[in-house]
Amino acid sequence: MKRLFLLALLLSASALRAADTPPNIVMIISDDHLWSDYGFMGHPQIQTPNLDKLAKESLTFTRGYVPCSLCCPSLASIITGQYPHQHKVTSNDPPIPEGMAKKALAKSPHFDEGREIMSRHLEEAGTLPKMLQQKGYLSLQTGKWWQKHYSRGGFTHGMTKGGRHGDDGLDIGRKTMAPIYDFIKEAQGAKKPFFVWYAPMMPHDPHTPPQRLFDKYKDKTPSEPIAKYWAMVDWFDETCGDLLKHLDDNGLRENTIVVYVTDNGWITNPKTGRYAEKSKQSQYDGGLRTPIMIRWPNQIAPKMSADLASSIDLAPTLLKAAGLEPTKSMTGLNLLDEAAVTARKTIYGECFTHNAVDLNVPATSLRWRWIIDGHTKLIIPDRKNQPSDVTELYDLQSDPTEEKNLAPEQADKVTALTTQLDAWWKP
Template sequence: MSKYIFFLLPVLGLLTGCSSSDTETTDTPPNLILIIADDMAWDDSGAYGHPSIRTPNIDRLAREGMRFDQAFLTTSSCSPSRASIITGTYPHQTDAEQLHWPVPADKLTFVEKLKAHGYWTALAGKYHLGDALKDRFDLIAAVGTSGFVMNADGPAEEAPEKKEDGSGCENWLATFQQRPADQPFFLWLAAVDPHRPYTSDIVAEPHRAADVIVPPYLPDVDTVREDFARYYDEIHRMDDYIGQLMDALEKSGEADNTVVLFISDNGRPFPRDKTTLYDGGIKTPWIVRWPAAVKAGTTTASMVSAVDIAPTFLSLAGAEVPPVFEGVDFSPVLHDPSATVRDWIYAEDHWHDFEDYTRAVRDQDYKYIRNFYPDLPNTPPADALRSPTFAKMLQMRAAGTLNDAQLACFREPRPEEELYDTRKDPHELVNLAGDPAFAETLAQLRTKMEAIRQETGDILPARRTPDEFTRYSGQPLPVRKRPRPSKAEMELSSTE
């Protein structure tokens, strides 16, 4: 599930082409606001060229800032993605790589580093990180669970009053307004939109079926178009909250010293998107607005990864970047869109409702995917299984009217290896892994993946985790316990 990010950058460092670590700390360090959408595809906004989704405020961010066209997440699963972002490490390093696993208390996050550096830190909206990290924030106004506020030097208090419209954005503005006047601030603002389930009439002018662009791996039929239209409505509702926040930021007089970075936690909750390592799952919108230094209306093809957020925030704040963080500081790109900070990204898929263990390496041209459990189909998440789209796909499968691309989520066994030319084949429909003409590329990316796995301690678990739902109906199964493997089991699996 995805989120979006606003954050401030030190003006002097970027205007001179240097990172904040190369310059003296200014008297007014930048504020940082991180906004995360929940389950939004990278190109489902006007800012990324969609002709009919109404996203005036996201589009405004792009007009007034920089749009990243090669931005990626480390996973396409809700809580593991957030755990990776806040710890600056890959999901398998967080000990929270499976859905709903809480981040352990011993994990370092960039939030407490900002706090130690003098920042007031707050979270509003969807939490989904686990109880152990609550003390990293000075204030938390959560939705979707019992709301509360936590003060650093006092007991927990009641959260601000919520409208409870289901967006997850109800407390964003109130949280912004509680920032202290004498401290720089960091806000983690997390929407629930556009996460399923969807309902009708949540916006004044609902999107129509005719507004929908259906990707080729889904059937272009009325049922699917209506499902997409409700998904578009939730994006539009979240966009309105972004506009309210941006208006408040402008009125506060702090907009020029604020960098806005907008992202999602994973792709849309449809088959072959969320919980997959195709670009529909791991590619994310990524927009940075910073009037003081970022030229309005610019775009960049520089690759960035979600693990880069933690070191970048700390660098821009003038704080020390711990060596445990796996990411790189991408702030040079904000000054020079042609700058390169990384040549590849790494992504992974773990248990999310259903067992899986898949890895991907992607550069600017090609993506290599390794399916370690090829006997399992590429099953969508349970909420997508219960969607009108998947119900229609089941009917069409029985009738024999799905094409080969649309049958991909049913196919078992899966190929053990997949290779895609992401420039010529952006929907990743033609697997080149068996093509002799691409043998060298396949070997290079296979070697790169193995090196990353060894360097980061990414090892195959000793045992598989049981599915929590049936794979075609999405109905709950009786066995749900998912204990973490013991240290002995992990050591055993690393030797196998």
């Protein structure tokens, strides 16, 4: 009995220490990266040794998803824990006024006015770094960031001053890692927990890898654009290795949660080097699926999980780990609650136009809604923006690249899943 009592005291003291010293958080977000383009996900050529190692050390969801296959709204969902129709940042850019050329928008007052509205929507939704300030966190933005100055997202430190999708922040990874290392040193000196947003524009185009990495892949594919993209993935992996090594070298591994996700997928057109169909901006898994990893040594047991996970789960998961409660608008799960994750069989998402139709009414920009139930995926097009599209139904287990539309022959399943989708959000 005495030994049990002492053990209880030790566990209680440990819990108190954990509450007093919340974990540091490093979020790694790749950009335009196909879900299968990793060694640990089975790619036969691309080498990602650092991410492979992270996957082995993490609770890794191989069937992770983002709700939207477009950078800006996807990133907004990661940082708010909300779907685009909730936080209202549905698109990359504001509407194009009638009669205005697309190229002229960025230099017009309409663009600045629209971006201001989008930034206000994000602030009103609430962001993870802003909420973490309640626990004394310092937070750093690097890489992709669309919502004007980094402080609009609740970051205490950052690189982006207000450019369209990152300005100075886009130097991270491609040119330097120093801003992250300097920030971590500052946070350690202040004895503050820290949150790092590492969202480099990698492997995103321009695909300009180091020559040594291009040479590594150029003879493994007849397409130079594909070789350049593969080399970009390899280069991105190297930067992740540098970041993770820095944590280790500074004694930060044990009390730092490392999270990995991508903002949306990418398939290289072998001729043009641009994105192919069924990837970025599409309603298909090539644009929506991503591995999701969470590493927290001695707190989370490493495991490869085939359970469904969504990027909207990340904010509530991290808030819980930091000793905070998710907001009522966060409908995602705590991914560390194994029973809840295993019990969930259905996830949802929505894709929108590149330029918004009405910045204050999400439904006006809707292209598709989708639902995955088990391994069955239903895609419903919006008749306003996709008038020629048909309803699509796929068995992702037998048809992961979504080639055979089963909707015409499985009308009952389409009806049942449409009812579920409408119960989630019916515009």
